[in-house]
Amino acid sequence: MTTSPSSAAPLLARLKTDTRQAHVRAEHALNLMDPALSAAHYADVLSWLHARHARLEPTLEALLSADLTGEERAALDLASRRKAPLLAADLTALGRTVGPTGPPPAWLRCEADAWGAAYVLEGATLGGQLVIRHLRRLKFSEDALRYYGSYGAEVGARWRTFGHLLSARHARDPHPALFAARAVEAATRTFADLTFPAATGLAAPESA
Numbered sequence: 001m002t003t004s005p006s007s008a009a010p011l012l013a014r015l016k017t018d019t020r021q022a023h024v025r026a027e028h029a030l031n032l033m034d035p036a037l038s039a040a041h042y043a044d045v046l047s048w049l050h051a052r053h054a055r056l057e058p059t060l061e062a063l064l065s066a067d068l069t070g071e072e073r074a075a076l077d078l079a080s081r082r083k084a085p086l087l088a089a090d091l092t093a094l095g096r097t098v099g100p101t102g103p104p105p106a107w108l109r110c111e112a113d114a115w116g117a118a119y120v121l122e123g124a125t126l127g128g129q130l131v132i133r134h135l136r137r138l139k140f141s142e143d144a145l146r147y148y149g150s151y152g153a154e155v156g157a158r159w160r161t162f163g164h165l166l167s168a169r170h171a172r173d174p175h176p177a178l179f180a181a182r183a184v185e186a187a188t189r190t191f192a193d194l195t196f197p198a199a200t201g202l203a204a205p206e207s208a
Contacts, residue, residue, distance in 0.1 A: 011170045011180050012163045015119050018184045022191035023120075029196040032131050037138060043094040046147065048196050050087035050098060056117060056190070057082050059104040063114035067169065076165055081158075083121065086146040093143035107189055112179040115166055116186030120194065122162045125155050 030045050031037075061078045068076065088098045108117060132148040142149075151158050173179040 010167065011183060012119075012166060014180060015116065015184060015187050019120075019187045019191055022188045022195075023123075026191045026195040027127065031196075033134055035138075037134075039094060039140070042135070042140070042144075043091060043096050045196055046087050046090050046094070047096060047099075049147070049194065050084060050091060051102065052193055053082075053087060053121070054084040054101040055104050056108070056121070057084055059108050060114045060118055060121075063108070063111050064118060067111055068165070072165055072168070075161055081122070083147055083150060086150055089146050090144045093141060105189070105193065107186065110182065111169075112173075112182035113186040115169065115179075116183035116188075117190040118162070119166070119183070119187050120190040122159060125151050126159055129155060 032042065032045060034041075064076065064078060065073055091098055107113065128148040128150070132145055135145055135148065170176055170179055170183075
């Protein structure tokens, strides 16, 4: 695995820079800022996201917890960061059923992979602030906004905690360049996995 030209940058900054194209592609594919957004499309997107969160989160929790201190695990509080239950509740509010959970992706194998994937899932809570304001303007029920409103007023603080813990873990890794490269690759893969197949006009099955 080779490192990119930005490999010397702090990891959080490098993740943002090196995954920018994948991030923009995934964000645009969701098309949630459409002024004419329908409840059906919103539910299709939530179903797509639920299938992916449900198969990622258990493995992320196991891998991220392995090399953190007790104090770091308490600060990260992975259980409170789970999004699959919130997505399931939103889907129920929209009259959709939740399908079975598939296996974790084969590329998710080590702690650095998990940090890269978690960067994507946690970062979505920041962009979610724009989305939830738009959904409220469109009069979507609050019962269907649990995912995009997941952290409430604590979004900024929780993101800063995540970034601090990621930076600390990266700094003490015996192979920081490899750790960073794997995290960037995993984040890119996660953005690709979350990219909604908008061109097909079809909702993906829960087990996809």
